[in-house]
Amino acid sequence: MRRGSLSDRIDGGARPGRAAWLFHPALALVAGVLHTASFSPSPAWWLQPLALAWLVAACEGVRPRRAALAGALFGIGWLASGLWWLYISMHDFGHLPAAVSALAVLALALFLSLYYAAGMGLAARWSAGAGPTRRVLAFAALWLGAELARASWFTGFPWIASGYAHAQGPLAALAPYVGVYGITAVAALLAAAMALRHWALLGALVVAIGVAQFLPREFTRPSGMLAVSLVQPNIPQDQKFDRDRFDQNLDQLTALIESARGQIVITPESVLPVPLAFLDEAHIARLRRDARLRPLLLGTFLGNTTVGFVNSLAGIGFPGDYDYGKRHLLPFGEFIPPGFHWFVRAMNIPMDDQASGTHQRALAFAGQRLRPLICYEDLFGEDVVASALDHGEAAATVFVNASNLAWFGPRMVQDQHLQFSQMRALEFQRPIVRATNTGATAHVDHRGEVLARLPAERAGVLEVTVEGRTGATPYARWLSAAGLWPLWALVALGLLPVLVPAWRRRRDGARRVA
Structure with a gap:
């Protein structure tokens, strides 16, 4: 049969x-x-x-x-x-x-x-x-x-x-x-x-x-313009954590920062692949020298061995202190689920078990408020909706995504992530600027349109002028109230x-x- x-x-x-x-x-x-x-x-x-x-x-x-x-x-x-x-x-x-x-x-x-x-x-x-x-x-x-x-x-x-x-x-x-x-x-x-x-x-x-x-479709209103320099260093992932190439990579990064023309410079996630506290004085002085030209949001790690290290954007050259730490961590890449230590340790991923950030404050600068989102945090609109309203220190006029997708190659993943940013821009009617290591470094306006983008796997600085927005969409209001x-x-x-x-x-x- x-x-x-x-x-x-x-x-x-x-x-x-x-x-x-x-x-x-x-x-x-x-x-x-x-x-x-x-x-x-x-x-x-x-x-x-x-x-x-x-x-x-x-x-x-x-x-x-x-x-x-x-x-x-x-x-x-x-x-x-x-x-x-x-x-x-x-x-x-x-x-x-x-x-x-x-x-x-x-x-x-x-x-x-x-x-x-x-x-x-x-x-x-x-x-x-x-x-x-x-x-x-x-x-x-x-x-x-x-x-x-x-x-x-x-x-x-x-x-x-x-x-x-x-x-x-x-x-x-x-x-x-x-x-x-x-x-x-x-x-x-x-x-x-x-x-x-x-x-x-x-x-x-x-x-x-x-x-x-x-x-x-227009629920938000302009809040002014801001010139932003988005750095794409294009450092290969297999060289990013190579100690012998650290100075060379830093030279490449600082050269791009020095060439920037915007009011603010934004680098990708973990562009400085070691905790900021581990740098020697010469390296820190070099970064501060660059920040004197224009303030800098630097992708690095903050914290210490006691409380853990946090995937962060550190503000350098701004009045007062500012740093943002990633809160929604990536399973297996940034935190290890119980029972999977053996699997993650086999891959020998640097900084594979991180601590979470503690705040969602926006960075007030030049009449705008910039809300950082590190890597795939921009997939969770319910986590960031407080920044799409017009009250409190979390209020944002511009979203800033800093990512490093070099772990995953140039195909498909970069375009998918850019598409997610387009949806966030549509939902909250906020522009999104993206600084990435190898792509997709881009400027998305509040209508979800990609206005500018650097080619993938090419070092450069994307110079954009961003129109900040204030106000709240119906979606932002009910999502904030009820999740x-x-x-x-x-x-x-x-x-x-x-x-x-x-x-x-x-x-x-x-x-x-x-």
């Missing part, structure tokens, strides 16, 4: 009347890869709902185990292809064997895909027997719930969350109202309505998105139409049995 495919063996085959090929596990992986293709570097936002529509169709009318399998494989295809650059950090710089590095990326993708496996399995279970509108709401709600869980649980890792694909395109108009996860919900509704052929709902959504293009809870409430509201009837059926069945 024929054994059948993996999905056939899980729950006995496709729903009668549906094309069997739609449920092949390999197609779930392919759809996940297509989902990745909707993001930068070649953004095709329309691919995101189309890929997700395939997943909804594959989960429609099948048993929960098969839907969970489809969700897991879709997630693996999406996240393994979208995070493959982690292989570079582990193999090229961490010197782990190629097979171990590839398996580690696959294991991370598998772990993160469990959110989508759970979401699709529950959608198939809870929406069975429901009408088309209820099924659409259930699938969209559980997709949103899976995305929120990935963004929040276990410190959160929302890299290439599905809403970011829409930093360009018609759904971008919704960003100042509902943010990236609100856009995630709308895109999931579109995908589910397409997959389940709910043409009335799909038409209503298309009309609503069209109307959204004419909604007010992500309104979005979790949407998940619950989307599930009520299928859960309440199911509960009533079980109750009535129990009564008949009794």
Whole structure:
């Protein structure tokens, strides 16, 4: 007797009347890869709902185990292809064997895909027997719930969350109202309505998105101009922590700083790869000499061996003291999760277990307030929303991202991170300037447009004039007041139409049995 495919063996085959090929596990992986293709570097936002529509169709009318399998494989295809650059950090710089590095990326993708496996399995279970509108709401709600869980649980890792694909395109108009996860919900509704052929709902959504293009978009106002010099030293990662090259790298950095013409100079994350306290007086004097020309935000490490070292931007040459320490640390790269010391130690990552920063104050300078964000901190809008309001010392007119993506190579990761900055700019209507080691050093305006960018893997200084902004978007106001809870409430509201009837059926069945 024929054994059948993996999905056939899980729950006995496709729903009668549906094309069997739609449920092949390999197609779930392919759809996940297509989902990745909707993001930068070649953004095709329309691919995101189309890929997700395939997943909804594959989960429609099948048993929960098969839907969970489809969700897991879709997630693996999406996240393994979208995070493959982690292989570079582990193999090229961490010197782990190629097979171990590839398996580690696959294991991370598998772990993160469990959110989508759970979401699709529950959608198939809870929406069975429901009408088309209820099924659409259930699938969209559980997709949103899976995305929120990935963004929040276990410190959160929302890299290439599905809403970011829409930093360009018609759904971008919704960003100042509902943010990236609100856009995630709308895109999931579109995908589910397409997959389940709910043409009335799909038409209503298309009309609503069209109307959204004419909604007010300017919620902030200019606060003046600031000339900024963004340094991109392009120091190869395998030379960054080489003691024999320290003076040469410092020479290269100071030459770029001296060539800057802006009112303020911003360097990348950890451009000085040793704690500032470890420098000798000659090196410190050299940096202070450069800062006399124009103030400097320097990527380095502050702290000591007692309290720990903090990935920081240190202000040099400003009136008074200023430093900013990274608060949202990267798992495995900046803090070691319990039980994984053996794995991180095998890669021999410098400064692999850091302390967190302590404040979110903006830097007041030349009539503007600059709010630093180090590396992937700009993925967490809920962490920085206080700086997008107009009160207190945290208030910001310009966001400043300092990153070092040289760990991950020049392909894909730089463009993805720039796309995330575009979404933050749209949500809060603040310009973002980015200083990076190897790319993407760029200037993003408050409308999410990339106004200037240095080529990747080329040393230079990007000179930009930034228009600061004050004011608050609707999204900033409700996110500040309630966090992500309104979005979790949407998940619950989307599930009520299928859960309440199911509960009533079980109750009535129990009564008949009794």
